[in-house]
Amino acid sequence: xxxxxxxxxxxxxxxxxxxxxxxxxxxxxxxxxxxxxxxxxxxxxxxxxxxxxxxxxxxxxxxxxxxxxxxxxxxxxxxxxxxxxxxxxxxxxxxxxxxxxxxxxxxxxxxxxxxxxxxxxxxxxxxxxxxxxxxxxxxxxxxxxxxxxxxxxxxxxxxxxxxxxxxxxxxxxxxxxxxxxxxxxxxxxxxxxxxxxxxxxxxxxxxxxxxxxxxxxxxxxxxxxxxxxxxxxxxxxxxxxxxxxxxxxxxxxxxxxxxxxxxxxxxxxxxxxxxxxxxxxxxxxxxxxxxxxxxxxxxxxxxxxxxxxxxxxxxxxxxxxxxxxxxxxxxxxx
Ligand SMILES: Cc1cc2nc3c(=O)[nH]c(=O)nc-3n(C[C@H](O)[C@H](O)[C@H](O)COP(=O)(O)O)c2cc1C
Numbered sequence: 021x022x023x024x025x026x027x028x029x030x031x032x033x034x035x036x037x038x039x040x041x042x043x044x045x046x047x048x049x050x051x052x053x054x055x056x057x058x059x060x061x062x063x064x065x066x067x068x069x070x071x072x073x074x075x076x077x078x079x080x081x082x083x084x085x086x087x088x089x090x091x092x093x094x095x096x097x098x099x100x101x102x103x104x105x106x107x108x109x110x111x112x113x114x115x116x117x118x119x120x121x122x123x124x125x126x127x128x129x130x131x132x133x134x135x136x137x138x139x140x141x142x143x144x145x146x147x148x149x150x151x152x153x154x155x156x157x158x159x160x161x162x163x164x165x166x167x168x169x170x171x172x173x174x175x176x177x178x179x180x181x182x183x184x185x186x187x188x189x190x191x192x193x194x195x196x197x198x199x200x201x202x203x204x205x206x207x208x209x210x211x212x213x214x215x216x217x218x219x220x221x222x223x224x225x226x227x228x229x230x231x232x233x234x235x236x237x238x239x240x241x242x243x244x245x246x247x248x249x250x251x252x253x254x255x256x257x258x259x260x261x262x263x264x265x266x267x268x269x270x271x272x273x274x275x276x277x278x279x280x281x282x283x284x285x286x287x288x289x290x291x292x293x294x295x296x297x298x299x300x301x302x303x304x305x306x307x308x309x310x311x312x313x314x315x316x317x318x319x320x321x322x323x324x325x326x327x328x329x330x331x332x333x334x335x336x337x338x339x340x341x342x343x344x345x346x347x348x349x350x351x352x353x354x
Contacts, residue, residue, distance in 0.1 A: 215263030225237060266288065
């Protein structure tokens, strides 16, 4: 008997929980098609950045002012000019192509941090066919006068703004560094978020000692990073009706199984697909299914959340993770 692998994410029925997360691997049609052939159940396009949208709008405004000041009749060109968007325009093109060519749901991603008109672009993503929108709020608070409450309010306001603009579901991709993550999650739900993607991996900077310049340093994840979403999805699962997507450190089928057991609706993969190729999805899905079958689960829904915080025999393990015992019994490898 095969296992029923279907799962629900943001109200969408997916064939199974393995989804391609946002990255350049979902940034062109060829790669998207290969992902679909390999069996992903949905794709998240790479993010369109606030800076790309704002930059384009600024260029258009300057162009508009120039022409409007030169010829009065140029005002009639305005609508066409407005639609001329290089960054955003290409993004919409990719989204439309993906929707036309793929049968799996296509989630568009917006990445930004400041409240503002750029968020209205979400509506254009919806009109271009996005099945859902992932809002990646990449914000590094550096101002000592800004309280945690203000930071959280900024996220909540952005979510409310996007939700107002669209009718498709909206998921928020967050980092793990909030002092009270469960309270924050509730705030996002109250603002209308339909799901959380846990977690964003922030790019930590590095220094190039030859040029003495700060350089961005992108490294792929390792499976050790799985522990963070494992803990927090386990804790949040029983507290929220929002969809929960796991992202970070999913490299092997067992990793996906663990996240499903604590309550993830889907597992987003990126680094492992860079390492093993997009065809690796096929093996992931097959092996997740095998594990469930061997362990007598009939469906993903049966397994989902069966080891969440309140279902865990020792839920304290998800909190302090048996901290004292772990550090006092540690023996270094020789
Ligand atoms: C090269 C690369 C590009 C990425 N681009 C985006 C992006 O545009 N938007 C986004 O939300 N996340 C982006 N991510 C983050 C991934 O979607 C994912 O959340 C993160 O890598 C953790 O998952 P993993 O452990 O499977 O890699 C990117 C990651 C990589 C490695």
